[in-house]
Amino acid sequence: MVDVSADGISEVRVALTELAGPGAPPMVNGELLFEFPWQSRAFGMARVLCEAGIFHWDEFRRLLISNIREWEDDHSTHTYAYYDIFLQTLTMLLAEKNLCPDAELDSRQLELSARPHGHDH
Amino acid sequence: MSKSHVHPEVLPQALRAEALEALLIEKGLLVASAVDAVITRYSERVGPMNGARIVARAWVDPDFRQWLLEDGTAAISQFDLEGGQVEKLVVVANSAQIHNVVVCTLCSCYPWAVLGLPPTWYKDPAYRSRIVREPRTVLHEMGLELQPDMQIRVWDSSAEVRYMVLPEQPLDSAGMTEAELAERVSRDAMIGVAR
Numbered sequence: 213m214v215d216v217s218a219d220g221i222s223e224v225r226v227a228l229t230e231l232a233g234p235g236a237p238p239m240v241n242g243e244l245l246f247e248f249p250w251q252s253r254a255f256g257m258a259r260v261l262c263e264a265g266i267f268h269w270d271e272f273r274r275l276l277i278s279n280i281r282e283w284e285d286d287h288s289t290h291t292y293a294y295y296d297i298f299l300q301t302l303t304m305l306l307a308e309k310n311l312c313p314d315a316e317l318d319s320r321q322l323e324l325s326a327r328p329h330g331h332d333h
Numbered sequence: 334m335s336k337s338h339v340h341p342e343v344l345p346q347a348l349r350a351e352a353l354e355a356l357l358i359e360k361g362l363l364v365a366s367a368v369d370a371v372i373t374r375y376s377e378r379v380g381p382m383n384g385a386r387i388v389a390r391a392w393v394d395p396d397f398r399q400w401l402l403e404d405g406t407a408a409i410s411q412f413d414l415e416g417g418q419v420e421k422l423v424v425v426a427n428s429a430q431i432h433n434v435v436v437c438t439l440c441s442c443y444p445w446a447v448l449g450l451p452p453t454w455y456k457d458p459a460y461r462s463r464i465v466r467e468p469r470t471v472l473h474e475m476g477l478e479l480q481p482d483m484q485i486r487v488w489d490s491s492a493e494v495r496y497m498v499l500p501e502q503p504l505d506s507a508g509m510t511e512a513e514l515a516e517r518v519s520r521d522a523m524i525g526v527a528r
Binding site for chain 1: 347350353357362363456
């Protein structure tokens with residue numbers, strides 16, 4: 213188990229520098245903008261894995277930007293859904309590192325989708 | 334979150350995120366409480382208040398104002414910014430004749446350390462392209478009416494240089510303390526889509 217400190221002031225300092233610029237997440241009135249709970253989980257997972265040294269933020273960001281560009285090339289008139297691409301990037305990176313292969317993720321997702329209603333959030 | 338009973342379908346992304354988190358926890362790569370802690374940390378600690386404090390200081394302290402406009406990066410170093418370091422910050426001042434507005438035409442470069450995370454419209458392709466071509470029209474659409482003779486300057490951010498607008502002090506704010514003034518500074522004014 214990787215230890216991640218909870219108070220995190222120094223992590224915030226590092227992260228604020230890392231997160232700024234290309235591929236920065238959306239925000240409203242100084243708050244991170246999450247339209248659905250899963251988006252905040254995806255963001256939280258990526259930051260925890262980064263702070264734990266599983267990957268460098270630059271590595272994640274490069275892939276994120278390239279995925280955003282690819283999406284924008286295909287859909288010139290719409291704004292991209294940031295966290296859709298964010299989650300896709302996170303799963304891609306973890307699959308590349310062989311930490312969470314796509315097949316495993318697909319099968320778990322299928323299991324979850326088969327749950328009866330009322331167990332899905 | 335219990336309001337979604339009217340919504341029978343769960344988003345595939347929500348299932349995928351849940352599946353991913355469950356697998357990563359099983360693999361010992363993360364713990365759920367660490368994810369919770371990160372979300373809380375980011376939600377509460379960042380935001381445009383750093384920028385507002387800087388603007389308020391510039392309104393009450395002419396020497397600081399001059400320094401800020403000459404060398405923004407150095408001037409803000411005396412503030413204990415939660416937001417870490419800005420590579421190079423250039424602060425541009427509004428006046429009765431000049432209005433400044435900031436964009437990143439390439440992507441969404443933004444002075445995170447002083448303004449927090451960017452608003453959603455900042456990354457919108459329409460804002461990014463149109464604010465350069467027709468700033469007056471875009472600002473009008475965003476609710477900002479400028480006098481016809483007001484000169485508009487558009488600043489294009491990059492990975493190397495970030496811009497922040499120093500708004501004019503509201504006329505009715507004379508005599509306020511620095512802290513009270515900071516309350517009056519809006520994020521949108523520091524981007525330049527409000528006065």
